[in-house]
Amino acid sequence: MTDYGHDLLFGTFVTPSAQNAQHVIDLAVTADRSGLDLVTFQDHPYQPAFLDTWTLLSYVAARTERVRLSGNVLSLPLRPPAVLARAAASLDILSGGRFALGLGAGAFWEGIAAMGARRLSPGQAVVALGEAIAIIRDLWDTDARGGVRHDGRFYTTTGAKRGPRPAQDIEIWIGAYKPRMLALTGALGDGWLPTIEYLPRGVDSLPELNARIDEAAAGAGRSPAEVRRLMNFMNVEFSSTGRGLLDGPPARWAEQLAELTLTHGVSAFIIGRDDHTITERFAAEVAPAVRELVGRERG
Secondary structure (H helix, E strand, C coil): CCCCCCCCCCEEECCCCCCHHHHHHHHHHHHHHCCCCCECCCCCCCCCCCCEEEEEHHHHHCCCCCCCCEECCEEECCCCCHHHHHHHHHHHHHCCCEEEEECCCCHHHHHHHCCCCCCCCCHHHHHHHHHHHHHHHHHHHHCCCCEEECCCCEEEEEEEECCCCCCCCCCCEECCCCCCHHHHHHHHEEEEEHHHHHHCCCCHHHHHHHHHHHHHHHHHCCCCCHHHEEECCCCCEEEECCCCCEECCHHHHHHCCCCCCCCCCCCEEECCCHHHHHHHHHHHHHHHHHHHHHHHHHH
16 A cells, blocks of 8 residues: 555646636636636647646636646647746745646657747657656755856757746656656656546556556655655546545545555646536535545554
8 A cells, every 4th residue: 555645636637718707716716616626728839729838827826726737748849948937936935835836748749849849759759748747946046156058959048047036846747657767657647647648548557657666766766655656547537336536426536536545655646527517516525525534544
């Protein structure tokens, strides 16, 4: 059993539809008012049917009061790391410390290349992400002296000035599935943010994937508990009988999520579906029950 001991977070994964922009904003406000902890948006800048995720995050930050916000996950190849660092720090300041930086190495390379970014191999994309994380964190580190200098294979900074300092220590959550990305997550990330439907064997994949992150964390001189385990769930449904993972009554949802925390260390649960009623029931009926179950086992 693996419980990394993190506080529990509950949130939503909202489709940033340009055609239904008001619905997108309303869903975020519903999550905020219902007491959920997170609102996240996927990021595909090459997709014209979607709102720009960074613009959307900024707008939603101004329309909400307490909920934390993140890209899920931001496409690094189309967002230069030095600029992204300043944008993230700025949004964190303006939102009162409510931002987390979800990052991905890149996917859908045809679309990325069509937008003018360099097409990278999977191995190159992992190296580029590692370089970007170093640059981002250095630009946030206003206690260090001198400008930020990195001479990497994919990203270079030549004395960039540091700052602004974020309102909090912004966590970097990494979308990862393959061995090299999992190793990078363990070595550098503050969180692992996959989607359950994309794992090769669903929940049964978690022991192996967690072990890869844990091994990399230990190899980097870190505790595996420094890496929060988050999870997206896209196919969810409240129904009268239990028919599968997050497809059943709220009590069944709560039992399944508590088991994921206590057995596999998942401590943040983010649901899709873009539905106000599901969002409200998740906040009112599932989240408190999961906290109670996990709290009881943790003592």
